[in-house]
Amino acid sequence: MCGWGEVRGTRLAVWRWVASIPRDPSLEASFALKRDPYGFISERARMLGSDVFETRLLLRRTICMTGPQAARLFYDPRCFARHGAAPAALRKTLLGQGGVQTLDGDAHLHRKRLFLELLAPARVAALVRRAAHEWERAAQRWKALPRVELYAELQPLLARAVCTWAGVPLAESEVAARTRELTALFDAAGSAGWSHLQARRARARSERWAADIVERLRETRFHAAEDTAVHRIAFHRELDGALLPPRIAAVELLNVLRPTVATSVYVVFAAHALHAHPDWRAKLAAGDPAHADAFVQEIRRAYPFFPAVPARVREDFVWRDLEFRAGTRALLDLYGTNHDPRAWEEPEAFRPERFLGELPSPFAFVPQGGADPQLHHRCPGEGVVLELMKQALRFLTGSLDYTVPPQDLAIDRTRLPALPHSRFVITDVRPR
Numbered sequence: 001m002c003g004w005g006e007v008r009g010t011r012l013a014v015w016r017w018v019a020s021i022p023r024d025p026s027l028e029a030s031f032a033l034k035r036d037p038y039g040f041i042s043e044r045a046r047m048l049g050s051d052v053f054e055t056r057l058l059l060r061r062t063i064c065m066t067g068p069q070a071a072r073l074f075y076d077p078r079c080f081a082r083h084g085a086a087p088a089a090l091r092k093t094l095l096g097q098g099g100v101q102t103l104d105g106d107a108h109l110h111r112k113r114l115f116l117e118l119l120a121p122a123r124v125a126a127l128v129r130r131a132a133h134e135w136e137r138a139a140q141r142w143k144a145l146p147r148v149e150l151y152a153e154l155q156p157l158l159a160r161a162v163c164t165w166a167g168v169p170l171a172e173s174e175v176a177a178r179t180r181e182l183t184a185l186f187d188a189a190g191s192a193g194w195s196h197l198q199a200r201r202a203r204a205r206s207e208r209w210a211a212d213i214v215e216r217l218r219e220t221r222f223h224a225a226e227d228t229a230v231h232r233i234a235f236h237r238e239l240d241g242a243l244l245p246p247r248i249a250a251v252e253l254l255n256v257l258r259p260t261v262a263t264s265v266y267v268v269f270a271a272h273a274l275h276a277h278p279d280w281r282a283k284l285a286a287g288d289p290a291h292a293d294a295f296v297q298e299i300r301r302a303y304p305f306f307p308a309v310p311a312r313v314r315e316d317f318v319w320r321d322l323e324f325r326a327g328t329r330a331l332l333d334l335y336g337t338n339h340d341p342r343a344w345e346e347p348e349a350f351r352p353e354r355f356l357g358e359l360p361s362p363f364a365f366v367p368q369g370g371a372d373p374q375l376h377h378r379c380p381g382e383g384v385v386l387e388l389m390k391q392a393l394r395f396l397t398g399s400l401d402y403t404v405p406p407q408d409l410a411i412d413r414t415r416l417p418a419l420p421h422s423r424f425v426i427t428d429v430r431p432r
């Protein structure tokens with residue numbers, strides 16, 4: 001484990017051997033990463049026989065890290081920082097600028113508390129109630145349709161639910177356009193060419209929309225209850241007592257709306273897993289909450305969503321006799337760590353039972369980041385994701401009959417986020 005005592009001690013110990021981080025021999029690995037975003041780090045790490053290796057991505061030296069021990073190091077804020085870590089392509093699409101993801105130290109902890117409070121369990125339960133209403137509405141519509149593409153249908157369903165819950169005004173006439181924009185922020189962010197440009201345009205438009213909502217609320221031109229996300233964000237005060245500039249408040253509001261709509265990806269995986277493991281359908285229908293928990297956790301471990309997260313080496317240090325140089329970009333392999341054979345028995349097998357016992361270490365199970373969400377950058381929305389996934393499973397096993405017609409259900413792992421090629425189509429939908 002890295003620590004300042006050890007780092008400084010290492011530098012004073014003149015005779016201690018310090019090696020360079022093993023290098024991936026390719027001159028530029030961006031194309032290889034694009035071809036295999038989920039396997040790139042773990043496979044090269046295995047080839048080089050090291051949990052950390054250096055490569056060049058987007059023309060910058062980048063340290064790639066995989067496995068639970070590397071994850072523990074990655075989440076040590078003395079060793080890694082987030083400011084300036086995310087590539088421009090992500091800042092201009094998925095993340096925006098100046099949001100909680102880019103903060104370090106006390107500024108991060110203070111902003112993070114805002115998210116943890118507005119996503120507390122009672123608030124998550126309120127969101128799930130909104131979503132239940134939307135599921136019921138959608139099911140009535142679906143029964144009249146010849147085919148339902150679940151991924152596309154879930155996006156407006158979740159957008160309506162999260163906007164109503166967050167206190168964000170959303171007229172029915174706006175739903176389609178806003179849903180398209182919120183979806184482009186996560187669905188097109190990792191693509192190239194035209195789709196990537198669409199994601200950039202969606203970022204600019206959504207930020208203007210969200211900033212306008214924040215300003216109108218501050219000017220009391222509409223009402224939102226004090227415990228709603230929009231109210232909490234609009235009136236959040238920074239450590240110096242100042243309100244957030246509207247554009248940054250917009251980024252934070254989108255940090256709630258966008259990923260809730262992105263939960264559509266996990267709900268599609270839930271439908272996919274239910275179809276692929278029919279023995280679990282009866283178990284889930286029986287209603288044992290431990291089974292539902294285990295099933296959704298195994299989906300988050302086994303299915304590919306976020307491949308990796310970026311950081312930056314904060315100051316020079318040495319770990320396992322390897323030298324990390326200040327300023328170098330680092331990437332922690334989330335997918336590979338969730339499949340690391342040192343932490344997971346038969347990692348490629350889908351086995352929800354593995355979650356029925358002891359909870360895994362927060363450095364081995366990292367689908368939404370690792371370590372402690374109160375203190376580190378780990379996702380504050382895991383409660384939302386778990387509850388929305390379990391709700392979807394309750395709906396798919398208890399409230400809806402449907403047919404899964406022949407289709408290409410193979411997961412396309414070259415796109416970000418990965419999805420079944422068919423986006424999961426159902427037919428003959430019959431609400432019970």
Ligand code: HEM
Nearest residue numbers: 100101256259260262263306309368369377378379381384
């Ligand atoms: C849809 C499934 C989701 C996935 C796969 C996901 C994944 C992640 C990951 C990998 C991180 C970065 C962790 C790190 O940097 O160490 C993150 C951070 C974050 N997520 Fe999520 N997330 C999801 C849903 C949500 C939801 C529903 C919300 C809020 C409603 C949310 C809000 C955030 C925020 C605000 C951060 C930044 C936290 C920080 O920097 O301290 N996410 N998420």
